[in-house]
Amino acid sequence: MKRLFVLLLLVLVAGAWAGQMMVTDSGYVLLAYNNTTVETTLWVFLVGVFIAFILLHLIFNLIFNTRLPTGRFRHWRAIKKQQSARRNTLKGLLALSEGEWSKAQKSLTRSAENFDLPAINYLAAARAAHENGDQAGADELLKKALKSTPEASLAVSITQAQIQVSRGQLEAALANLLKLRRKQPHNKQILSLLADVSARLHDWQGVADILPDLRRSKALPQENLNRLERETLLHLLHKQKTPTAGGSTPEPEQRVRHLQSVWVSMPETASSYDDVVAEYAEQLITAGDYKAVETLLRQRLETRWSETLIPLYGLIDSTKPRKLYQQAQKWLSVHEQSPGLYIALARLAAKCQLWSEAVGFYEQSLSIDPDLDTCAEFARLLQQLEQPEKAMQVMNQGISNLTAKLPDLPLPKPALKAD
Known part of the structure; x- marks a missing residue:
């Protein structure tokens, strides 16, 4: 709409200028060939040339099924725009990798419309906006990515979840990821993010439910997966020590069965x-x-x-x-x-x-x-066996081994013993 308004404004200005020039000076054109001469004003001559150009263009289209160079010009302009978009996209991605968030957001957004894959630009620009603290801008860019490429809805949703996790919006990210998992139950990125968010929320049962799929899909490196599984199982067992909501302690047999x-x-x-x-x-x-x-x-x-x-x-x-x-x-x-x-x-x-x-x-x-706990356990036995001196010797040995691991710091000189 703005472009149409500007175009109409330019046409009006040009028309007013041309009318003024016609009134001021109509001009004079003389064409001569052999014994034939044609005289006319400059403005009539220009209108005739324009009409001849239009007629020639129509004749070539209808009879010879070809086009005058205007089509090539448009094609050349389109190619130039694409090349410019690629350069700006490259600049934006480089700026993103270098941490220049504002520059990256500007370059990627400006070149998105003329780039072959605009969703890539918008997603990268959304990350840049998020890193730059522009939350509203990031959300708007994600919407543009989805609008420009509807088939990229999965990538947009995953990026949105990653940004939500980075913002600390864990509950919103969890809801988003659970929704995505129903659509894509074996997606590695979704499973990895879901495990991370569940662990951050201390939903260890939720992590345990995801572990089989994580292992099957190899969504995490084996070492990381083992660490996560070990941590999850420990938390689930530690939870069994917590009293029930009523505060009652279950009977031993009931606790064993559980x-x-x-x-x-x-x-x-x-x-x-x-x-x-x-x-x-x-x-x-x-x-x-x-x-x-x-x-x-x-x-x-x-x-x-x-x-x-x-x-x-x-x-x-x-x-x-x-x-x-x-x-x-x-x-x-x-x-x-x-x-x-x-x-x-x-x-x-x-x-x-x-x-x-x-x-x-x-x-x-x-x-x-020489473990200190073992020293204490052994010293207790020696005390009961009425060997207090040996018990003290064992404890001193344990303390000496413990102090040997302490940092080297200045200490006061021992007090002089009185004679």
């Missing part, structure tokens, strides 16, 4: 994560299902040894502790350098009231790994 149902619902890969198995085993121990813990840990340790899990074997209560003690001793022939196994043996020896053997196993564990 824990086992949660564990069974987890993927088979759950047993490959030591800390996940350890969390499940610790909760079973707390609930008092020692038989299930013993079976779980024994089968897992015989399949794959774990320094995280073996100390828990020593925490199992049993009416026949010597049976557990003998089982742990069998492992000693294969894992004689395992500090965790010596801790388990020391605990089981204490349950069997084999005090001297328990002391020996604690000393063996500390000789391999």
Whole structure:
């Protein structure tokens, strides 16, 4: 509409100028050939030339089915516009990669209409506008992208979700992504974004529901997928420690059944994560299902040894502790350098009231790994055995090992002892 108005204005100005020139000076044109002469005014001559041009153009179109150079001129202009759009698009994409958001938004938006794929320009310009803090501009550019290329609705929606996540609009992004997943259930980008948003919202059950599709579609690198799965399973198990809404604590048997149902619902890969198995085993121990813990840990340790899990074997209560003690001793022939196994043996020896053997196993564990918790556990036993000096020596050893890891800082000089 604006262009038409400007065109009409120019025509009116040109007409007024031409009329004024005609009144001021009509001009004179003389054409002569052999004995023939033609005299006319300049303005009549120009009108005649224009009419002849139009007639010639029509004759060529109707008779010879060809065009005068005006069509070529339009084609040349169109090519020039496309080349200019490509240059501006390239400048905009380079500016986007260099973090020059305003320049990128301006170049990409200006060249979008004449570019072969305008949606690309609008989507990139929307990212630039978002990075520049222009939220309204980003939303408007996304609308233009969808309007220019309706078949790019998926790409527009994914970009919108990414921008929403970056803005912190997690609930809106989640709703958007769930809607997209119903349409494209196996899209890698949608699954990856949905897992990220669900984790940020601490919706760990939601993440767990997505994990099988993430694994099948390979939407994440294997290392990242394993890390996400491990974190999700740990959070789901930690949640079982939280009291119910009424604040009541379930009975041990009820808690054990619930824990086992949660564990069974987890993927088979759950047993490959030591800390996940350890969390499940610790909760079973707390609930008092020692038989299930013993079976779980024994089968897992015989399949794959774990320094995280073996100390828990020593925490199992049993009416026949010597049976557990003998089982742990069998492992000693294969894992004689395992500090965790010596801790388990020391605990089981204490349950069997084999005090001297328990002391020996604690000393063996500390000789391999001087852990502070082990020092405290060993010192408590020594106190009960009426060996306070040795208990203090063990604790001092643990504290010395701990302080050796502290940063090197200036310390005051020790106070002089009085004679």
